[in-house]
Amino acid sequence: MTQTNARLSVVNQDTLVKRQFGHRARLALSPAEVVKTDDQAHAARTLWNLLHAWWQMMPKEKRTLGHADAAIRQARQDIGFLAVLPAQAAQAVLKTYVQAWKNCWDGRADAPNFKGRFRAVMSVDIPQGRDLNIVRVHRRWGMASIPKVGRVRFRWTKDLPVGKHAGAENRITGARLVKDALGWHIAFRVQTLEVKPEPHQGPDIGIDVGVTVPLALSDGETYEHSEWLTGKEKAKLLHLEQRAAQRKQYRKPGEPTSRRLHHTYDQIAGLRAKAKRRALDWQHQTTTAIARTYGTVVVEALTLTNMVKSARGTVEEPGKNVTQKSGLNRSISGEAWGRTVTMLAYKTARHGGTLVKVPAPGTSRRCSACGHTTPGSRESQAVFACKNPDCGWSGNADYNAARNILHLYRMGHTLTPAAGRAVVRRAKRVKPATARQAGISQPHPGEHFKCSRSSTPSRAATTRSGLAKQRLSGSQR
Numbered sequence: 001m002t003q004t005n006a007r008l009s010v011v012n013q014d015t016l017v018k019r020q021f022g023h024r025a026r027l028a029l030s031p032a033e034v035v036k037t038d039d040q041a042h043a044a045r046t047l048w049n050l051l052h053a054w055w056q057m058m059p060k061e062k063r064t065l066g067h068a069d070a071a072i073r074q075a076r077q078d079i080g081f082l083a084v085l086p087a088q089a090a091q092a093v094l095k096t097y098v099q100a101w102k103n104c105w106d107g108r109a110d111a112p113n114f115k116g117r118f119r120a121v122m123s124v125d126i127p128q129g130r131d132l133n134i135v136r137v138h139r140r141w142g143m144a145s146i147p148k149v150g151r152v153r154f155r156w157t158k159d160l161p162v163g164k165h166a167g168a169e170n171r172i173t174g175a176r177l178v179k180d181a182l183g184w185h186i187a188f189r190v191q192t193l194e195v196k197p198e199p200h201q202g203p204d205i206g207i208d209v210g211v212t213v214p215l216a217l218s219d220g221e222t223y224e225h226s227e228w229l230t231g232k233e234k235a236k237l238l239h240l241e242q243r244a245a246q247r248k249q250y251r252k253p254g255e256p257t258s259r260r261l262h263h264t265y266d267q268i269a270g271l272r273a274k275a276k277r278r279a280l281d282w283q284h285q286t287t288t289a290i291a292r293t294y295g296t297v298v299v300e301a302l303t304l305t306n307m308v309k310s311a312r313g314t315v316e317e318p319g320k321n322v323t324q325k326s327g328l329n330r331s332i333s334g335e336a337w338g339r340t341v342t343m344l345a346y347k348t349a350r351h352g353g354t355l356v357k358v359p360a361p362g363t364s365r366r367c368s369a370c371g372h373t374t375p376g377s378r379e380s381q382a383v384f385a386c387k388n389p390d391c392g393w394s395g396n397a398d399y400n401a402a403r404n405i406l407h408l409y410r411m412g413h414t415l416t417p418a419a420g421r422a423v424v425r426r427a428k429r430v431k432p433a434t435a436r437q438a439g440i441s442q443p444h445p446g447e448h449f450k451c452s453r454s455s456t457p458s459r460a461a462t463t464r465s466g467l468a469k470q471r472l473s474g475s476q477r
């Protein structure tokens, strides 16, 4: 028995919490292995497209898991290149596809559609964790088995429950291979049983998404970062973008994109991915530090449109560094706030703290010293100077806003008790699953296909479904 298990066994079972999370690591594949994995991903995408065509073509009563499974088995026999995809991964495609429809029926997502060769993210599922045989071989490297590819190395950046650390409660339940601009990655699904954290005794803190600083805290601390790309990298990105624009300009209408242009696009995507990865790293470090230090973290319930507006400023007081905040920087910072909140939500929960959201309006205009909102107090984007004659407080505008946010929480203006996971997006007209189960608006089984947001199949879809009919109908004959 390992040390961890020994420690857990003496702890009361009520104080243990099951935790499921993902961990993504970079794979080191040889060129031949990259080709094999690419082929698997293309086969998985093709299978999805065939399945979608089959689903749309089938009469409603025949759209069952059993029939779909039979069709997939037949297709894997009939179409040679589909066989490169392991059977388990093919099953996972079906499972994902059915889940996509369920998400659509529950109003969480649009109807599933065909996946394009260049737009869709390339991915392959490895649904069973025991197939992976993960071993740590070096301080920085681990090895895993990928079905039909072989043993591959991956970067070891987190201690995973493998080998003697694995058990019924602490284990890797599966993985997924995902390709982005920086190459193939493996995302592990990890399940652990941990001791429930003690309630965090740290202080309360308000956080504002700053205009002049990325994160301003109500105790006066700020979290800043440098530019995501160095001067040299930015110059290269600009050069590549100009070159891509030029090549695109000289392409005749209807001509396919040249290899050179594709290469330039790949280089651009690589640099952007690098910038995004640096931003993500900074966010992880910052949010971890905050979750460790503070007991209650209060944030504004901010919408994205508000934030872009605040960067741009108003006509009377234009924003600072507007050009710098547009483009790449903004596209990163735009996603960043939502992700920061998500990270804070699960990280505070892990450390025994809580994340609280308060309503946004007025936090940047109210004086945090006297509580008055007087016109003209916001002297510039950076400076706040109270115009109340009895007060006259002045200081950093972001610090002021952070203090207001904390004040709103202390006054009890809590908007949402933000729990450890993101709130499920749901279309307004769709009733929640509980209401449907209660028979309030039980759809006819056949009605399932008519997802409220699905559109009529396009011409491409119709022709492809004809193709799929020929290919997949073998199972029905």
Ligand SMILES: [Zn+2]
Binding pocket: 367, 368, 369, 370, 371, 372, 386, 387, 388, 391, 392, 393
């Ligand atoms: Zn004041």
